[in-house]
Amino acid sequence: EIVMTQSPRSLSVAPGEVASISCSSSKSLLHISDNTYLSWYLQKPGQSPQLLIFLASSRPYGAGVPERFSGSGSGSHFTLHISGVEPEDAGLYYCMQALETPYTFGQGTKLEI
Amino acid sequence: EVQFVQSGGGLAQTGGSLRVSCVVSGSGINFDTSAIHWVRQTTGKGLEWVGQIRTKSFNYATAYGASVEGRFSISRDDSQRVSYLHLNNLRVEDTGVYFCSNGGSLFDWGQGTQVTVSS
Numbered sequence: 036e037i038v039m040t041q042s043p044r045s046l047s048v049a050p051g052e053v054a055s056i057s058c059s060s061s062k063s064l065l066h067i068s069d070n071t072y073l074s075w076y077l078q079k080p081g082q083s084p085q086l087l088i089f090l091a092s093s094r095p096y097g098a099g100v101p102e103r104f105s106g107s108g109s110g111s112h113f114t115l116h117i118s119g120v121e122p123e124d125a126g127l128y129y130c131m132q133a134l135e136t137p138y139t140f141g142q143g144t145k146l147e148i
Numbered sequence: 149e150v151q152f153v154q155s156g157g158g159l160a161q162t163g164g165s166l167r168v169s170c171v172v173s174g175s176g177i178n179f180d181t182s183a184i185h186w187v188r189q190t191t192g193k194g195l196e197w198v199g200q201i202r203t204k205s206f207n208y209a210t211a212y213g214a215s216v217e218g219r220f221s222i223s224r225d226d227s228q229r230v231s232y233l234h235l236n237n238l239r240v241e242d243t244g245v246y247f248c249s250n251g252g253s254l255f256d257w258g259q260g261t262q263v264t265v266s267s
């Protein structure tokens with residue numbers, strides 16, 4: 036199975052600052068379709084995970100994901116950027132590969148504001 | 149607005165069985181053409197993919213994670229817009245919150261259902 040590794044495991048930033056979370060995969064997530072199957076999720080305390088970014092850099096349309104969230108990267112190295120962090124961005128962030136089953140998640144990164 | 153409403157789960161003893169349901173309501177999603185995934189969050193741990201069921205076009209093919217293969221199964225009834233996660237031969241380590249979700253990138257999520265297995 037594809038192993039996903041996130042860093043850092045925890046991050047503390049002040050409101051308005053930039054936050055970046057890295058995710059690497061043990062195998063390239065680039066599909067022959069030219070899509071890269073990497074997603075990012077935010078899980079706030081007591082809530083279900085919420086999709087932030089899919090296909091490495093796309094924000095889901097109509098899902099209310101703020102523009103301050105962006106994804107970058109290719110192959111097996113990816114980054115989630117949060118520009119101008121706000122208090123409601125606190126929670127656990129996960130990357131996940133959807134290239135092949137079993138889908139696998141990173142260990143999670145706890146963001147404190 | 150799309151809603152994934154879960155029910156079922158609860159308490160079972162080791163070796164027992166439970167079922168979790170996931171009903172999809174609202175417009176904005178074509179249930180028939182959506183793969184349904186199940187993900188769990190065990191105590192103190194992160195997210196773990198449990199399995200998926202694909203659509204009729206793919207003969208409702210299923211796939212499972214290694215830790216649940218042979219014990220859990222996923223089914224769906226497109227006419228009722230519902231998916232089921234059948235949990236059999238339960239182990240203490242299966243205790244956690246189970247979520248349903250849709251699509252290749254897990255776009256929408258249910259509210260989660262608690263499953264507790266005691267010895």
